[in-house]
Amino acid sequence: MSTKTRGYDYLPGISIDCVIFGFHDNQLKILLLNFKNTDWLAVPGGFIKESENLEEAAQRILEERTGLTNIYLEQFYVFGDRDRRDNEMLKSLMKAVDGVELSPDHYLMTRFLSIGYYALIDFTKANPTPDYTSDSCQWYDIDTIPTLIYDHSAMVKKALETLRFFLDEKLIGFNLLPEVFTMNDLQNMYETILDKKLLRTNFQRKMLSLGILERLDKKMTGAANKAPYLYRFVGKESNV
Amino acid sequence: MSTKTRGYDYLPGISIDCVIFGFHDNQLKILLLNFKNTDWLAVPGGFIKESENLEEAAQRILEERTGLTNIYLEQFYVFGDRDRRDNEMLKSLMKAVDGVELSPDHYLMTRFLSIGYYALIDFTKANPTPDYTSDSCQWYDIDTIPTLIYDHSAMVKKALETLRFFLDEKLIGFNLLPEVFTMNDLQNMYETILDKKLLRTNFQRKMLSLGILERLDKKMTGAANKAPYLYRFVGKESNV
Structure with a gap:
């Protein structure tokens, strides 16, 4: 066949x-x-x-x-x-x-x-x-x-x-992002896919509360006190 | 072929x-x-x-x-x-x-x-x-x-x-229920499928807040003041 x-x-x-x-x-x-x-x-x-x-x-x-x-x-x-x-x-x-x-x-x-x-x-x-x-x-x-x-x-x-x-x-x-990214990168990706704006503070709080992000060093761009943190996705405990 | x-x-x-x-x-x-x-x-x-x-x-x-x-x-x-x-x-x-x-x-x-x-x-x-x-x-x-x-x-x-x-x-x-059902029937179905107990007040509040249930007459069982309301699923506005 x-x-x-x-x-x-x-x-x-x-x-x-x-x-x-x-x-x-x-x-x-x-x-x-x-x-x-x-x-x-x-x-x-x-x-x-x-x-x-x-x-x-x-x-x-x-x-x-x-x-x-x-x-x-x-x-x-x-x-x-x-x-x-x-x-x-x-x-x-x-x-x-x-x-x-x-x-x-x-x-x-x-x-x-x-x-x-x-x-x-x-x-x-x-x-x-x-x-x-x-x-x-x-x-x-x-x-x-x-x-x-x-x-x-x-x-x-x-x-x-x-x-x-x-x-x-x-x-x-997270599969769409490079290994390390800023909170801004993450929010941009969500906003683009969902085709809507998300409230920055709410989004950040929610993402951090999930326990899936590891905070790394700051991203060095020159102006040190404005440099955003970099994050890495570390998975979560369970998935259906 | x-x-x-x-x-x-x-x-x-x-x-x-x-x-x-x-x-x-x-x-x-x-x-x-x-x-x-x-x-x-x-x-x-x-x-x-x-x-x-x-x-x-x-x-x-x-x-x-x-x-x-x-x-x-x-x-x-x-x-x-x-x-x-x-x-x-x-x-x-x-x-x-x-x-x-x-x-x-x-x-x-x-x-x-x-x-x-x-x-x-x-x-x-x-x-x-x-x-x-x-x-x-x-x-x-x-x-x-x-x-x-x-x-x-x-x-x-x-x-x-x-x-x-x-x-x-x-x-x-709702596809698993008859056309009319009590809030108890609904909660039993959810609890059985999810294999866990749900808080009655929370469950009821959540279901009613979705705007998907039409309340009908009470289910007549004899003791009128204890008779539960019957509901019917009337769908929701949008779905992904």
């Missing part, structure tokens, strides 16, 4: 698509591929090898696109509408990318479900890398991304909703 | 498994199938027809097992470990159930991912119905369920964690 392609046995009819979030210059960003010889954009994706657990496949796909291992990533939804992928668009795409004419019985032409993962990575450490179908893999600001192919715009929307929902509940936002 | 079986075209390599929660007599319960001629138990499941959206398939499977339509259900996880299903157990199972000897190239013998859904239903309205592989479909108290086949015990565990996590955040618990 598996599908031999490019030398691997992949599971049939299932793909993985990854909404990869980064945070930089007070902007929440995602990584998008631009398909060769087209202006079509998509979130990075791939297939599951027979030899891989599902989670291993997702980590591999993430590593191939970012150069990073041990990425924070979570399943967020399986996209399984019958008509979620336009096969005529797929044919045009593969012709533009590879010069191939997909026959109706090509394995790619069957119905595919796609398992959506979102990943949170440290922007400063990622090395975005196109795949064989694309000539660029670049960061796009979340609030100015163009329309994406198939149902990928819906994927991004759902991933963003999930990120917002879990930001407080699971304290996952 | 699809799999012809029992007259339908099903998507290959993907199943749906459903953890169906009900609440009765202050017990959280789930529906389990008992496979014919064995003592093996499993959560109900099924496959996705070529003609169905993923969500439609899940609703159909739920309806087949409970007789209910428009059930509250949510995807909670895709189970995709390479060795999640023991094929020798599957062979024994199908032999016991159907008398058939599965050949190694039978479509059921390939690797399957399973998309986990949890459903919350009104216990009093469900009509549990076995499928063709099982001779019973019954409610089991969540804290005394025996070991299940394959990775189904892990499925139940994960579904229960998800239910607990979302109980407050998404106010989904």
Whole structure:
């Protein structure tokens, strides 16, 4: 039942698509591929090898696109509408990318479900890398991304909703920051993702009360008495 | 790429498994199938027809097992470990159930991912119905369920964690209650699912402050001045 392609046995009819979030210059960003010889954009994706657990496949796909291992990533939804992928668009795409004419019985032409993962990575450490179908893999600001192919715009929307929902509940936002950061950096990240201003004193009190931050030295910027403290995320005791 | 079986075209390599929660007599319960001629138990499941959206398939499977339509259900996880299903157990199972000897190239013998859904239903309205592989479909108290086949015990565990996590955040618990209920009924349900006692006054104040309950007449039990009010869930304004 598996599908031999490019030398691997992949599971049939299932793909993985990854909404990869980064945070930089007070902007929440995602990584998008631009398909060769087209202006079509998509979130990075791939297939599951027979030899891989599902989670291993997702980590591999993430590593191939970012150069990073041990990425924070979570399943967020399986996209399984019958008509979620336009096969005529797929044919045009593969012709533009590879010069191939997909026959109706090509394995790619069957119905595919796609398992959506979102990943949170440290922007400063990622090395975005196109795949064989694309000539660029670049960061796009979340609030100015163009329309994406198939149902990928819906994927991004759902991933963003999930990120917002879990930001407080699971304290996952720290995965978007470098190892050390100021309270201001942290608040900026929260405000950007939640798309609203937060009261500085309340935010600071709440974050400090959670017992998840270790205070380090001050950040040296010249004016010593105005230098903010640096913090590091040290995790919390339990998580559901 | 699809799999012809029992007259339908099903998507290959993907199943749906459903953890169906009900609440009765202050017990959280789930529906389990008992496979014919064995003592093996499993959560109900099924496959996705070529003609169905993923969500439609899940609703159909739920309806087949409970007789209910428009059930509250949510995807909670895709189970995709390479060795999640023991094929020798599957062979024994199908032999016991159907008398058939599965050949190694039978479509059921390939690797399957399973998309986990949890459903919350009104216990009093469900009509549990076995499928063709099982001779019973019954409610089991969540804290005394025996070991299940394959990775189904892990499925139940994960579904229960998800239910607990979302109980407050998404106010989904009301799907487990009849249309009208007392504040006591509501608190019992919360306490049972969360497995802890809640302070009555705090709980009541919080629930009333959410603006999601409509107060109806008192529940007539004889002693009029002690009769509790009945409530109905009327939803809330927004949800993530």
